[in-house]
Amino acid sequence: MKLFIVLVAGMPGAGKSIVSKAARDLGLPVYNMGDVIRMETSRLYGIITPETMRETSRRVRKLYGEDYVARKTIEQIKEKRGVIVVDGVRSLVEVEVFKKYAETVILAVHASPKTRFERIRKRNRPGDPDNWEDFVKRDLTELQFGLGNVIALADYMIVNEGSIEEAYRGAYNILKKLVEKNAKDNSDS
Numbered sequence: 001m002k003l004f005i006v007l008v009a010g011m012p013g014a015g016k017s018i019v020s021k022a023a024r025d026l027g028l029p030v031y032n033m034g035d036v037i038r039m040e041t042s043r044l045y046g047i048i049t050p051e052t053m054r055e056t057s058r059r060v061r062k063l064y065g066e067d068y069v070a071r072k073t074i075e076q077i078k079e080k081r082g083v084i085v086v087d088g089v090r091s092l093v094e095v096e097v098f099k100k101y102a103e104t105v106i107l108a109v110h111a112s113p114k115t116r117f118e119r120i121r122k123r124n125r126p127g128d129p130d131n132w133e134d135f136v137k138r139d140l141t142e143l144q145f146g147l148g149n150v151i152a153l154a155d156y157m158i159v160n161e162g163s164i165e166e167a168y169r170g171a172y173n174i175l176k177k178l179v180e181k182n183a184k185d186n187s188d189s
């Protein structure tokens with residue numbers, strides 16, 4: 001069985017965690033690229049806050065290259081087989097790193113800024129922006145990493161403007177089809 005990577009991309013609060021939930025329910029391993037930053041943040045700052053996370057994010061890219069987070073994620077997954085999900089890809093440079101190791105597709109989750117802002121406010125995650133200006137600032141930081149390009153080149157798109165159940169069903173069906181396709185491709189070859 002070959003490795004097949006589903007790269008999940010979306011702006012903050014778009015609903016990427018719904019895709020992770022659907023993946024876990026299908027028994028697929030999920031890797032979060034944010035975990036690499038979380039580990040580096042503890043190493044560099046000894047404390048994890050949204051500010052130290054953001055600073056680490058910028059710092060490691062500058063020090064070790066735009067592809068660093070993807071390379072670190074690859075170290076964890078390259079021995080894996082079958083369909084896996086990687087949450088949080090942010091640039092085409094990162095996409096290229098994954099493409100070298102396996103067949104990949106990009107699954108994007110989209111919701112309008114207004115919807116994302118309302119949902120972020122409700123989820124009450126520490127460090128989330130609580131006003132429109134900070135929300136826009138965070139969006140721009142993500143876009144500077146190149147996230148907009150990844151979303152523009154997505155193979156699949158979930159528009160998450162309806163209910164959570166609807167988005168979950170969309171994600172579940174896409175992932176299930178990919179699992180079936182990968183199984184078929186492997187039995188053919």
Ligand SMILES: Nc1ncnc2c1ncn2[C@@H]1O[C@H](COP(=O)(O)OP(=O)(O)OP(=O)(O)O)[C@@H](O)[C@H]1O
Nearest residue numbers: 010011012013014015016017018119123162163164
């Ligand atoms: N369709 C929906 N209806 C209502 N609430 C939703 C919907 N989709 C997501 N949410 C809620 O909106 C919030 C943001 O979603 P989620 O945390 O999945 O976003 P994310 O893309 O993982 O964000 P980040 O990149 O910031 O981690 C969560 O509290 C989630 O439960």
